[in-house]
Amino acid sequence: MAVSEAAGQYGIVMRRVRAASLLDPLFYVQVVVILFLCALIVYPAAILLGMSLRDEAGGLTLKWFAEAYGNARNLGAILNTLVIASGTAVAATIAGTFLAWAVVRTDMPGRRLVEMASVVPFISTPFIGALAWVLLASPGAGLLNQLWSYLGGPGVLLDIYSLGGMIFVESLYEMPFVFLMVAGALRSMDPTLEEASLSAGAGLWRTTTRVTLPLVLPAILGGALLVFVLAAEQFGVPAVLGTPARIRVLTTSIVESQASYPIRLGLGAALSVTLLAIALVGLWLQRRMLGRRSYTTIGGKGAQPRRFRLGRLRWAIFAACLAYLMLAVALPYAAIFLSSIRTIWTADFRWDQWTLENYRWVFFDYPITQRALVNSLFLAVVGASVTMLLCAVISFLSLRTRLPGRRALDYLSMVPMGFPGVVLAFGLLHAWIHPPVVLYGTIWILFAAYMTRYIPIGVRATSATLVQIHPELEESSLSSGANWFQTFKNVTLPLLKPGMLAGWILLFIAFSRELSASILLYSPRLEVLSVAIYDLLLGGEFRALSALAFLQIGMALAMLALAKWVSGLDRTPGERTGGRTP
Amino acid sequence: MTSLIVDRLTKRYGSVLAVDGISFSVERDEFISLLGPSGCGKTTTLRCIAGFERPDGGAILLNGEPVADAATGFFRPPNKRHFGMVFQSYAVWPHMTVKENVAYPLKVQGGVPRAEMEARVADKLRIVGLVGYEERFPTQLSGGQQQRVALARALVMEPRALLFDEPLSNLDAKLRERMRFELIEIQSKLGIPAVYVTHDQAEAMVMSRTVIVMEKGRISQSGRPEEVYARPKSRFVADFIGLSNFVEGTVAGPAGDGNWLVRTPLGELVCCSDEPLAPGRAAVLAIRPECIRLQIERPSGPNVVPVTLKQRYFLGPYSEYFVAAGEIPLRVQASDPVEVAPGGTLFAAIDPERCRVLAGEASPEAAQEMAVRATHAADLAFRTPSVGLA
Ligand SMILES: Nc1ncnc2c1ncn2[C@@H]1O[C@H](COP(=O)(O)OP(=O)(O)OP(=O)(O)O)[C@@H](O)[C@H]1O
Ligand SMILES: [Mg+2]
Numbered sequence: 015m016a017v018s019e020a021a022g023q024y025g026i027v028m029r030r031v032r033a034a035s036l037l038d039p040l041f042y043v044q045v046v047v048i049l050f051l052c053a054l055i056v057y058p059a060a061i062l063l064g065m066s067l068r069d070e071a072g073g074l075t076l077k078w079f080a081e082a083y084g085n086a087r088n089l090g091a092i093l094n095t096l097v098i099a100s101g102t103a104v105a106a107t108i109a110g111t112f113l114a115w116a117v118v119r120t121d122m123p124g125r126r127l128v129e130m131a132s133v134v135p136f137i138s139t140p141f142i143g144a145l146a147w148v149l150l151a152s153p154g155a156g157l158l159n160q161l162w163s164y165l166g167g168p169g170v171l172l173d174i175y176s177l178g179g180m181i182f183v184e185s186l187y188e189m190p191f192v193f194l195m196v197a198g199a200l201r202s203m204d205p206t207l208e209e210a211s212l213s214a215g216a217g218l219w220r221t222t223t224r225v226t227l228p229l230v231l232p233a234i235l236g237g238a239l240l241v242f243v244l245a246a247e248q249f250g251v252p253a254v255l256g257t258p259a260r261i262r263v264l265t266t267s268i269v270e271s272q273a274s275y276p277i278r279l280g281l282g283a284a285l286s287v288t289l290l291a292i293a294l295v296g297l298w299l300q301r302r303m304l305g306r307r308s309y310t311t312i313g314g315k316g317a318q319p320r321r322f323r324l325g326r327l328r329w330a331i332f333a334a335c336l337a338y339l340m341l342a343v344a345l346p347y348a349a350i351f352l353s354s355i356r357t358i359w360t361a362d363f364r365w366d367q368w369t370l371e372n373y374r375w376v377f378f379d380y381p382i383t384q385r386a387l388v389n390s391l392f393l394a395v396v397g398a399s400v401t402m403l404l405c406a407v408i409s410f411l412s413l414r415t416r417l418p419g420r421r422a423l424d425y426l427s428m429v430p431m432g433f434p435g436v437v438l439a440f441g442l443l444h445a446w447i448h449p450p451v452v453l454y455g456t457i458w459i460l461f462a463a464y465m466t467r468y469i470p471i472g473v474r475a476t477s478a479t480l481v482q483i484h485p486e487l488e489e490s491s492l493s494s495g496a497n498w499f500q501t502f503k504n505v506t507l508p509l510l511k512p513g514m515l516a517g518w519i520l521l522f523i524a525f526s527r528e529l530s531a532s533i534l535l536y537s538p539r540l541e542v543l544s545v546a547i548y549d550l551l552l553g554g555e556f557r558a559l560s561a562l563a564f565l566q567i568g569m570a571l572a573m574l575a576l577a578k579w580v581s582g583l584d585r586t587p588g589e590r591t592g593g594r595t596p
Numbered sequence: 597m598t599s600l601i602v603d604r605l606t607k608r609y610g611s612v613l614a615v616d617g618i619s620f621s622v623e624r625d626e627f628i629s630l631l632g633p634s635g636c637g638k639t640t641t642l643r644c645i646a647g648f649e650r651p652d653g654g655a656i657l658l659n660g661e662p663v664a665d666a667a668t669g670f671f672r673p674p675n676k677r678h679f680g681m682v683f684q685s686y687a688v689w690p691h692m693t694v695k696e697n698v699a700y701p702l703k704v705q706g707g708v709p710r711a712e713m714e715a716r717v718a719d720k721l722r723i724v725g726l727v728g729y730e731e732r733f734p735t736q737l738s739g740g741q742q743q744r745v746a747l748a749r750a751l752v753m754e755p756r757a758l759l760f761d762e763p764l765s766n767l768d769a770k771l772r773e774r775m776r777f778e779l780i781e782i783q784s785k786l787g788i789p790a791v792y793v794t795h796d797q798a799e800a801m802v803m804s805r806t807v808i809v810m811e812k813g814r815i816s817q818s819g820r821p822e823e824v825y826a827r828p829k830s831r832f833v834a835d836f837i838g839l840s841n842f843v844e845g846t847v848a849g850p851a852g853d854g855n856w857l858v859r860t861p862l863g864e865l866v867c868c869s870d871e872p873l874a875p876g877r878a879a880v881l882a883i884r885p886e887c888i889r890l891q892i893e894r895p896s897g898p899n900v901v902p903v904t905l906k907q908r909y910f911l912g913p914y915s916e917y918f919v920a921a922g923e924i925p926l927r928v929q930a931s932d933p934v935e936v937a938p939g940g941t942l943f944a945a946i947d948p949e950r951c952r953v954l955a956g957e958a959s960p961e962a963a964q965e966m967a968v969r970a971t972h973a974a975d976l977a978f979r980t981p982s983v984g985l986a
Binding site for chain 2: 495
């Protein structure tokens with residue numbers, strides 16, 4: 015069974031290699047796509063590097079790096095970035111591994127509820143989470159602090175404007191990545207490995223610490239590194255929580271370098287290169303970790319892993335997991351909702367404080383909202399569509415042809431994963447601000463940035479679907495007399511639809527709330543939703559901001575519901591892959 | 597009249613020589629089969645003809661015109677070849693109805709008026725027996741019906757040649773048998789060359805005017821099915837098409853009537869050969885199991901060998917006997933029952949006209965190597981049926 019399956023897959027791989035090498039016009043399509051990706055990725059990166067190594071007169075210099083690493087302010091930002099990233103990685107990894115273990119390996123009640131942790135990143139961004147936690151735990155007006163004083167507690171209970179606060183919030187929203195990876199590894203682990211330890215006389219506790227954990231360690235470390243990179247790239251959280259406490263990190267410093275006077279772009283570029291290096295090294299290490307993972311996944315055929323019988327502890331562990339959902343979802347979103355429908359932010363709830371005025375004001379009186387909504391929706395709908403189409407073409411070229419250069423294409427399409435949004439924006443901005451092609455000041459610069467950032471996610475969605483489609487379906491179109499374009503349009507695209515739709519929804523959600531690239535690339539009249547929220551934050555308009563944030567959360571939830579409905583639709587058997595595997 | 601020519605076709609995948617300079621031609625209305633074990637290069641040959649692979653050497657010509665020529669680098673892409681191809685996986689598009697699937701070739705090629713398109717699609721659906729299924733989606737069809745959709749789709753474009761890659765291998769035995777005859781009938785009406793790839797020898801023999809037996813990227817033998825069956829040139833062919841007993845020996849000399857005397861462990865046997873044989877040279881004899889008669893009384897005539905019955909299996913139309921002449925195992929198929937208990941003695945009479953010296957197995961080294969393999973194969977032959985029939 016396993017052998018013939020493997021042979022079947024091998025056959026498909028071979029076919030794929032053989033298929034469609036004949037489509038010569040495709041070579042030119044591929045060249046165009048590669049050039050396009052170079053314009054969006056390689057050229058900006060080169061510009062960035064160039065800027066970091068040149069002085070005002072254009073001569074070669076290392077002074078910007080000297081300033082980045084020599085000046086206490088900048089060095090502080092680098093150190094803070096590393097501290098926050100490491101702290102977040104540690105906290106998120108411990109919590110994520112614990113949750114994954116509890117869900118996969120114990121008989122804890124409510125496991126399906128706790129699984130919902132994996133959707134948390136889709137509901138909102140860490141940026142919105144940070145705003146919510148300001149409402150809950152800012153030293154002055156935070157609801158929890160107010161309650162604390164009301165109960166007679168001394169001083170301030172929580173200060174969210176701190177390194178610890180940032181680590182806390184980022185951990186909440188990045189933990190699900192660890193959770194997903196570790197839960198996946200635990201699920202695919204061969205249960206006989208544990209059974210062997212048990213029958214050797216080791217107890218459950220020893221088996222867990224000596225066998226199970228070491229086996230999923232690559233997944234744990236891989237998750238930790240991913241979170242490290244995500245936290246280092248994070249702009250929203252330090253902008254909300256760090257700025258009031260004068261805690262600077264790399265992302266906020268880069269953005270600042272664009273706005274401060276005298277403008278010192280070289281410094282911004284040097285900081286960007288530094289952040290880029292941190293992210294690339296982190297991702298490279300992560301790849302290596304996950305590359306070693308294979309030995310844990312000796313597919314026990316649907317064998318059920320053994321579950322710990324927790325006894326009375328089960329409720330305690332469930333409570334701990336529930337606490338996570340409270341802190342990441344229930345409390346913050348309730349705070350945002352409450353803040354959006356009240357006239358004043360106090361713990362002292364009175365009937366005359368409820369109002370819809372915040373919504374009215376933010377939609378009709380605040381000039382930016384309507385433009386921002388139009389821009390964000392345009393980018394989300396058109397941007398996600400164009401990006402998915404491009405991703406389908408990239409997947410097709412790299413999986414269904416043998417053209418020279420398809421490896422480069424494959425590689426290029428994955429590179430943006432290592433690009434922090436702020437850094438990408440910095441590069442794109444300076445790459446495309448000069449004539450003859452001026453994208454800055456148009457919506458297309460945002461379009462390009464979003465597209466570039468999310469190409470890896472789109473390509474993964476389309477490639478995963480494409481490998482399930484038998485190549486003979488396309489070959490039979492060719493032998494029917496259709497050219498490659500007709501084949502792509504009539505056969506490949508329709509069959510890719512389910513995967514593309516799922517990818518499109520992901521991109522829609524991401525595009526409709528992008529912040530860290532937008533913050534450098536927007537210009538007056540070209541604001542987007544997150545920028546509008548950010549602008550309100552700078553003005554201290556927390557109630558109006560909550561109204562917009564609530565709208566953003568609502569949009570994401572609606573899209574998630576749509577995704578679920580759509581995935582229910584395409585579950586008709588056979589529709590998806592078509593044909594039969596021989 | 598010759599229509600499709602494959603000339604010294606070579607195709608390499610890295611270091612693997614998948615097709616090694618094979619040549620054959622197919623006449624206008626001829627149905628030809630490529631037959632051979634898994635991995636021998638059948639699919640690769642077909643895909644070169646269809647245009648999914650670029651040959652590394654040789655040429656492919658249709659009606660005297662090249663469609664691919666490695667020497668000049670000429671290559672016509674598959675969508676310009678108008679060859680109807682039926683794939684093993686059917687490759688029926690799941691997002692189109694039966695009608696849309698079949699109409700697709702006409703649509704993409706353009707220039708066919710709507711009414712004519714309808715008529716041609718309806719006509720082909722009638723030929724394959726799918727009237728009434730026009731609006732169904734492939735997921736609502738059985739495997740055999742999907743197979744017919746694929747066939748109708750290949751036919752509708754009025755192809756210049758028909759190519760099949762094991763199109764029946766996913767069907768059950770009964771349906772497969774019916775489809776065989778339908779395919780030949782359709783092809784003979786169209787009068788175009790057809791190349792059919794299969795590893796099922798029965799299928800190849802029933803369907804084709806010519807079978808080409810392939811081994812490791814080369815042609816071992818080709819010819820009419822009767823001829824390939826009756827006069828295999830090599831042990832590989834004799835073994836792959838039908839069953840054979842192999843007996844090694846040395847040529848003793850002519851035996852009159854154009855026959856030859858070969859000295860073997862079974863005694864001196866009178867055999868026939870396609871070519872003259874020098875006395876003293878090594879020879880391998882191939883004897884089909886159904887060409888040996890078993891009798892209780894010693895019959896008169898040449899080539900009579902006393903044997904011991906080891907096992908007997910009743911298979912319905914005939915019985916299978918495993919006998920041994922001394923140390924040499926023989927397999928015999930006969931329809932008339934021979935009532936002897938295992939261990940009993942019988943006489944095997946071998947028809948000299950069907951006791952053949954294999955032309956391709958003459959060299960002493962080959963004979964040496966073969967001797968080892970033959971005993972091995974015979975060993976297996978003794979064991980496998982008892983497993984299969986237990
Ligand atoms: N894309 C490829 N890359 C490398 N080797 C290949 C490729 N396609 C086929 N081969 C090799 O070429 C040889 C012939 O393969 P082919 O598919 O033509 O065999 P086949 O006769 O059709 O076999 P089967 O009956 O199993 O379908 C095999 O050794 C196979 O491994
Ligand atoms: Mg094949």
